[in-house]
Amino acid sequence: MEDVQVVNLIVRRAVAGDSNAWEDIVHRYNRRIYNICYRFSGSGDHADDLTQEVFIKIYKTLSSYDLDRGAFMTWVTTITRNLLVDHFRKTKQDRVTDSTDAGTSAEEDSLTLGDQLQDSGLLPDEIQHKRQVQELVHQGLQKLSPELREALILRDLQDMDYRDIAIALKVPEGTVKSRINRGRAELARVLSRTYKQVI
Amino acid sequence: MAEETKSGMHCAEFEALLFDAIDGTLATGPLGQFKAHAAACAACGPMFADADAGQRWMQSLAEVEPPKNLVHNILAKTSGKEVRLAEQAGIRPARSAAWWQPVFAGVWATVRQPRFGMSVAMAFFSMSLVMSVTGVKVRDVAKVDLRPSAITRTYYSTQARVVKYYTNMRFYYEMESQVRDLKKAMTPAEGGTKDKTKDKNQRKDTTTSGTPKKDQEQNYARDEMQPLLADASMSRTNDVSAVEQGTRQLGMGDVDGNSIFFTDTTLTDTTSIDKARREA
Numbered sequence: 001m002e003d004v005q006v007v008n009l010i011v012r013r014a015v016a017g018d019s020n021a022w023e024d025i026v027h028r029y030n031r032r033i034y035n036i037c038y039r040f041s042g043s044g045d046h047a048d049d050l051t052q053e054v055f056i057k058i059y060k061t062l063s064s065y066d067l068d069r070g071a072f073m074t075w076v077t078t079i080t081r082n083l084l085v086d087h088f089r090k091t092k093q094d095r096v097t098d099s100t101d102a103g104t105s106a107e108e109d110s111l112t113l114g115d116q117l118q119d120s121g122l123l124p125d126e127i128q129h130k131r132q133v134q135e136l137v138h139q140g141l142q143k144l145s146p147e148l149r150e151a152l153i154l155r156d157l158q159d160m161d162y163r164d165i166a167i168a169l170k171v172p173e174g175t176v177k178s179r180i181n182r183g184r185a186e187l188a189r190v191l192s193r194t195y196k197q198v199i
Numbered sequence: 200m201a202e203e204t205k206s207g208m209h210c211a212e213f214e215a216l217l218f219d220a221i222d223g224t225l226a227t228g229p230l231g232q233f234k235a236h237a238a239a240c241a242a243c244g245p246m247f248a249d250a251d252a253g254q255r256w257m258q259s260l261a262e263v264e265p266p267k268n269l270v271h272n273i274l275a276k277t278s279g280k281e282v283r284l285a286e287q288a289g290i291r292p293a294r295s296a297a298w299w300q301p302v303f304a305g306v307w308a309t310v311r312q313p314r315f316g317m318s319v320a321m322a323f324f325s326m327s328l329v330m331s332v333t334g335v336k337v338r339d340v341a342k343v344d345l346r347p348s349a350i351t352r353t354y355y356s357t358q359a360r361v362v363k364y365y366t367n368m369r370f371y372y373e374m375e376s377q378v379r380d381l382k383k384a385m386t387p388a389e390g391g392t393k394d395k396t397k398d399k400n401q402r403k404d405t406t407t408s409g410t411p412k413k414d415q416e417q418n419y420a421r422d423e424m425q426p427l428l429a430d431a432s433m434s435r436t437n438d439v440s441a442v443e444q445g446t447r448q449l450g451m452g453d454v455d456g457n458s459i460f461f462t463d464t465t466l467t468d469t470t471s472i473d474k475a476r477r478e479a
Contacts, residue, residue, distance in 0.1 A: 031264075051273070130259075162218075
């Protein structure tokens with residue numbers, strides 16, 4: 001049985017009230033949604049809260065999901081994106097006063113240096129450098145406009161195809177490609193300036 | 200973008216193939232033309248370089264590990280299955296960030312400031328002072344009935360008390376005024392034979408008791424500077440010599456037609472007046 005069919009079956013069971021099916025959905029998608037939220041909001045705490053909100057929203061509106069209209073992942077991504085946009089609008093004023101290096105990142109919290117050494121086999125200096133680069137890219141991503149940022153996250157981090165991104169963002173596919181192209185170029189310019197300053 | 204054809208490829212074609220080239224799905228044939236155009240075109244070359252660099256930066260980002268209690272919190276807030284299982288197993292679930300925590304975090308941060316604490320303390324002290332001065336007790340405040348009917352009844356009873364108090368005060372002052380007038384009216388008859396020192400004391404008392412100025416002047420005239428009107432119905436030609444004689448005996452005074460005013464300040468006794476009248 002294909003993955004899409006499996007997901008559809010799980011969704012049907014969850015809609016019917018099967019708590020195990022709902023738990024399966026949460027286990028399947030929590031990581032993906034958390035990463036989208038984290039890369040978009042830039043904060044681990046916000047990503048935690050937003051991910052929970054997304055699943056509460058999915059739980060309440062699960063019966064409205066139409067299997068024929070698109071993949072469940074696209075539907076979940078659309079809900080996530082809408083909540084992120086709402087969150088972005090609500091916290092617009094807060095972000096004005098926030099420093100770019102304020103707070104701790106989820107990457108720093110997720111794995112210890114020992115775990116990373118054990119996992120990757122890299123030298124401590126290399127791991128430290130990689131962490132710094134990731135932090136710079138993460139901060140550079142936050143400097144992009146939300147339209148460019150969400151398109152880049154869905155394409156380059158979530159590997160969604162252009163058609164599904166267009167459905168999730170409710171824009172034409174050409175607009176998606178244009179945003180991705182502009183986003184990548186803008187990120188490269190931001191990071192080239194930042195990287196020169198750091199180095 | 201300039202519509203130019205360089206290295207056998209138009210800029211629009213280059214842009215259309217840009218995503219396939221970056222994604223690595225471009226075939227070998229078109230890829231050669233694509234790279235040749237990127238090297239030759241001043242606009243497309245940097246655009247491809249930036250887009251390619253941006254994509255590589257994005258791919259350098261690793262997937263982030265979600266918090267360990269995320270799934271548990273989600274299930275607790277949705278189906279509640281985890282909570283039920285934890286309760287059955289006797290496990291206390293991890294605390295999740297409630298919706299009210301961000302709200303009260305800011306309020307609590309404000310409350311903890313010493314300035315806020317001092318303001319609250321001063322307000323409490325002021326209220327306690329005012330309540331103790333006015334005689335208000337907390338127990339009485341707690342017993343206050345705040346129903347609309349009770350408030351209306353309290354309002355009218357308070358209004359009636361105020362009116363009654365005002366009426367009583369008015370009656371009291373009227374009575375006090377009448378008694379004072381009566382005392383003043385009685386004072387000259389009783390003190391007519393008193394000596395001069397007592398009269399001075401009485402005048403001082405009268406002055407300080409707030410008696411109207413007119414009454415004071417009347418008393419003063421009766422006591423010391425009382426002008427005496429001698430009704431002399433005699434003819435001027437016959438009695439002028441006698442009047443002048445009497446005036447001379449008194450040492451002061453003057454003849455003014457048929458009436459004679461004695462303004463002698465030393466004249467304090469009615470017997471002296473009668474004597475002068477007889478002599479006149």
